[in-house]
Structure formats: structure tokens, C-alpha cells
Amino acid sequence: MTTLYGYYRSSAVYRVRIALNLKGLAYDQAPVNLVKGEQRSEANLARNPQGLVPVLESDEGTPLSQSMAICEYLDERYPEPPLLPADAEGRARVRALAQLVACEIHPLNNLRVLKYLVRELEVDEDAKLAWYRHWIIEGFDALETLLKRELGTGDFCHGDTPTLADICLVPQVFNAERFECNLSAFPTLRRIVDNCNALEPFQKAAPSEQPDAG
Amino acid sequence: MTTLYGYYRSSAVYRVRIALNLKGLAYDQAPVNLVKGEQRSEANLARNPQGLVPVLESDEGTPLSQSMAICEYLDERYPEPPLLPADAEGRARVRALAQLVACEIHPLNNLRVLKYLVRELEVDEDAKLAWYRHWIIEGFDALETLLKRELGTGDFCHGDTPTLADICLVPQVFNAERFECNLSAFPTLRRIVDNCNALEPFQKAAPSEQPDAG
Incomplete structure (x- = not known):
């Protein structure tokens, strides 16, 4: 183990x-x-x-x-x-969707970055929250557009089984909700995340279910 | 083409x-x-x-x-x-080294992020440069430690041929030099980047060699 x-x-x-x-x-x-x-x-x-x-x-x-x-x-x-589709173009699509979250949204809202904003740049609480939400909304805008228009999207980000893209999306939406972002403009994201969270592997991975949950 | x-x-x-x-x-x-x-x-x-x-x-x-x-x-x-080694653990190592750059350093120093610092947070030029250098130095500290201590490192980040890790490292070092970061604490990075830049595929990819170079 x-x-x-x-x-x-x-x-x-x-x-x-x-x-x-x-x-x-x-x-x-x-x-x-x-x-x-x-x-x-x-x-x-x-x-x-x-x-x-x-x-x-x-x-x-x-x-x-x-x-x-x-x-x-x-x-x-x-x-x-499998967490990735079999074809090279599908794999590129899934990895790009995952990286849209993992390279463009999440790094900007990491704990160490928020600490730098407060300690070094003396940003106040409101400006910190605005920063947090800005990168989520900007990233989700692009993600919603891609997921809505591309034929590869199914019940999940790519097709009808969860992939690496869903694995990155669900925790990012969890963060967005925790910081009270308005997600009403992202119905496709919402639909996909609901489909994910109906599955036991996603449910059991939720922060509230972990032994160290505060 | x-x-x-x-x-x-x-x-x-x-x-x-x-x-x-x-x-x-x-x-x-x-x-x-x-x-x-x-x-x-x-x-x-x-x-x-x-x-x-x-x-x-x-x-x-x-x-x-x-x-x-x-x-x-x-x-x-x-x-x-190949841009990745054949074994799963080696592939994980190369991807992790690449992502250390692509998920932990580069996203924080993107043009749109620097613009947000200046326009929204009214950060001055010195503080913007300090931000830029901070994330490079913090990331390179970790990368130098990993590359120095791990047996997988060779002439390049992993073994003796270039991989995805080198592909991410070289442009990041280019940025670091452009923003005059002091890289004297990173001799292993330096050695690897010099090995990369001795190769024609890296030389021809350099910013100064591109048709739109200003």
C-alpha cells in the first residue's frame, strides 16, 4: 500500500x-x-x-x-x-484542459502566492479576494467556451468517462465555491462537475471526507 | 507542414x-x-x-x-x-521537473499577471521585478536541489538526452537572465542549460533566431 x-x-x-x-x-x-x-x-x-x-x-x-x-x-x-483517451489528439485535448486549470488558474491562487500578496505587497483582504476570483473567472470563461463548443465534450470534459481534465476541474470548482465565486455563467462546467460528484471515487476524495479535515 | x-x-x-x-x-x-x-x-x-x-x-x-x-x-x-524516458518512474520524474517550471514558476511571471500587478494592485517597477525574481529563485532552489541529489540526472535533467524537463528549463533560464536574476547558486542548472544550448535544435529555437524577433 x-x-x-x-x-x-x-x-x-x-x-x-x-x-x-x-x-x-x-x-x-x-x-x-x-x-x-x-x-x-x-x-x-x-x-x-x-x-x-x-x-x-x-x-x-x-x-x-x-x-x-x-x-x-x-x-x-x-x-x-484509463484517465486519458486512446488517440493522440484526444489526449492532447484532455491534457490541455487539465493544464488550463493546473497551469493558468491554480498556481496563482496557491497559499504561498496569497501569502506573498499580503506580506510583501501589503494587499488587503478585498484585493486578495478579487485576485483569487479574477484568475478563476478568467480561466473558467475560456474553459466554458471550449467545453461548450468542442465535440469531444460529453457527460464529462472528454467523452462519457472521467479523465485527467475532470480530475483537475472538480477541485478547482471546489475552491471557487469556497471563495464564493459566482459560477452562474458556467453551466457546462456545472453540469460536468455534478456528473463527477455523483460518482463514489469523487465523493470519497472530497476534502470533508478526509481524516485530517478540520 | x-x-x-x-x-x-x-x-x-x-x-x-x-x-x-x-x-x-x-x-x-x-x-x-x-x-x-x-x-x-x-x-x-x-x-x-x-x-x-x-x-x-x-x-x-x-x-x-x-x-x-x-x-x-x-x-x-x-x-x-523520445522526449520522455521509457519507464513509468522516469517519466514521472521528467514530468514533475517540467511541471515544477511550468506550474510553479512560469504562471506567476506571465505577461497578464505582471499587468494585473501593475494595473490593479498598483505595484511599482521595483516590486514587480522582485516578484518576478522571487518565484524564479524559489523554484530554481528546489530544482537545483533535486537535480544535484537525484541519480536520474545526467548531462541533461534526466539522463544523457534532452527531455521535456530540459524543454521547460531552457526558456525559464532565458527569462531569468533577461530579468537579471542572479543564477550563481544554480551550477547544475547552468551546466544542463549549457549542454542544451550546445545543440542545434535548442539554438534554432532561441528567441533571437525567430522571424518576428524585435
Whole structure:
């Protein structure tokens, strides 16, 4: 059994929990409390010098980092059910949708970035919230357009089974709701996320269901 | 022959140029001038509703977005020379190194983010430069530690041939130098980037070599 080092509310860890659950893999959870700064502990820095979570132990015991890389690792090691379609163009589409979230929205709203805004740039609470919502709304605008117009979209972001794109989308929508973003302009996202959250692997990955949930 | 929509100085486009050159693929370049705001033009938004570059036409004419997804597409369609190692753990390592750059450093220093800092948060030039350098130095600190201590590192980030990790690293170091970051603490990065830049596919992908270079 593998160990996942993470934090219940980290959306990058949430992605890996969904992937592990979709694959039906059992795993231990080792909490790293981000609010208490445990990601900067010696033990966590040894696992990941970036001081970030998640870290997942590989089958050989190597600490793997970066959530999308971990999901692709799981998909290569445990091919069923697949997290990517079979054709190269479909795979490019799914990866691009996932990266729209993971490279364009999420990095800007990371805890360390919000801390920098407050501590170094002396941004007040309202401006911090506006920043948070701005990047979500800008990214979701593009994502809604893509998902609405492209034929590849089905019950899920790509076709009728969950993929890496859904794995990234669901935690981002969770964050958006936590920070009270208005999501009424994104009916396609809403529909897909509802379809995901009707499935047990997504339900069991939710922050509120984790042993370290506060 | 495929078309790459991009801008000579965009580091995400620079990554795709390196990948295309490593694969020995011919391509047309269609410039999208980011300084003039052409990424928000109707034509570019039709290709990519995010208003970002790069976009690469797939073999079927579909516009592909997100540079890492495009590189993996090229690797799947044109397997030689490979941009990822053959083993799952090695692939996870290369993807994680690439994502350390593409998810943790680069998104924070994107043009649209720097504009938001100046326009919305009224950050002055010095604070903007400090922000820019902060995320590079923090990310490079972690990357240097990983590359120095892990056995997978060779002449390049992983082994003795260029991979997706090098494709992401070289443009990030180019940006760091452009913004006069002090890179003396990163001798392993330096060595690897020098090895990359000794190769023609990297040389030909450099911003100064592009038809739209200013």
C-alpha cells in the first residue's frame, strides 16, 4: 500500500485522491498541515524540496511530486480505467484542459502566492479576494467556451468517462465555491462537475471526507 | 507542414519550438504579437479562447493549446527521438521537473499577471521585478536541489538526452537572465542549460533566431 502525503483542502492533493480512487487503489494518508507550515518541515523538504504537497510514494518507494505527473504515473502503472483517451489528439485535448486549470488558474491562487500578496505587497483582504476570483473567472470563461463548443465534450470534459481534465476541474470548482465565486455563467462546467460528484471515487476524495479535515 | 502560432519571446512558445526542432519537424510560424495585444484578437481567440499562445495545428488541423500538452502530442505522434524516458518512474520524474517550471514558476511571471500587478494592485517597477525574481529563485532552489541529489540526472535533467524537463528549463533560464536574476547558486542548472544550448535544435529555437524577433 502506498502513502499519500497531503492536506485535505489542497486542491493538488484532491486531484491525486480522485485518481487513486478512480483506479481503485488503496492508500494511506499522511497529513502535512499547510496552515501550520508543516510543508516546510525537514521531513517534507526531504520528500519534496519545493515544500509542496502532494507527494506519493511510487511502487519502488520513490517520492513522486507534482499532481499531474503523479496522475499520469498512476495511469501508466494501472491502465484501467484509463484517465486519458486512446488517440493522440484526444489526449492532447484532455491534457490541455487539465493544464488550463493546473497551469493558468491554480498556481496563482496557491497559499504561498496569497501569502506573498499580503506580506510583501501589503494587499488587503478585498484585493486578495478579487485576485483569487479574477484568475478563476478568467480561466473558467475560456474553459466554458471550449467545453461548450468542442465535440469531444460529453457527460464529462472528454467523452462519457472521467479523465485527467475532470480530475483537475472538480477541485478547482471546489475552491471557487469556497471563495464564493459566482459560477452562474458556467453551466457546462456545472453540469460536468455534478456528473463527477455523483460518482463514489469523487465523493470519497472530497476534502470533508478526509481524516485530517478540520 | 504544420503552423505554430506564437511570439518569439514567449517561453511557452519557445518550449514548443525546441520540441519541434528535436523531432526534426518543419513548421511555419505565424506571429501573434503579445506586446501589441494580438492574442486578444478575434482570430486568436477563435483558436484559443484563453487568448494565449502557443497554438499548434495538429496533423488534422485542430488547434492544440498548452505547451506541455503539445510537446506530449508531438512525442506520441513522432516517437523519435523520445522526449520522455521509457519507464513509468522516469517519466514521472521528467514530468514533475517540467511541471515544477511550468506550474510553479512560469504562471506567476506571465505577461497578464505582471499587468494585473501593475494595473490593479498598483505595484511599482521595483516590486514587480522582485516578484518576478522571487518565484524564479524559489523554484530554481528546489530544482537545483533535486537535480544535484537525484541519480536520474545526467548531462541533461534526466539522463544523457534532452527531455521535456530540459524543454521547460531552457526558456525559464532565458527569462531569468533577461530579468537579471542572479543564477550563481544554480551550477547544475547552468551546466544542463549549457549542454542544451550546445545543440542545434535548442539554438534554432532561441528567441533571437525567430522571424518576428524585435
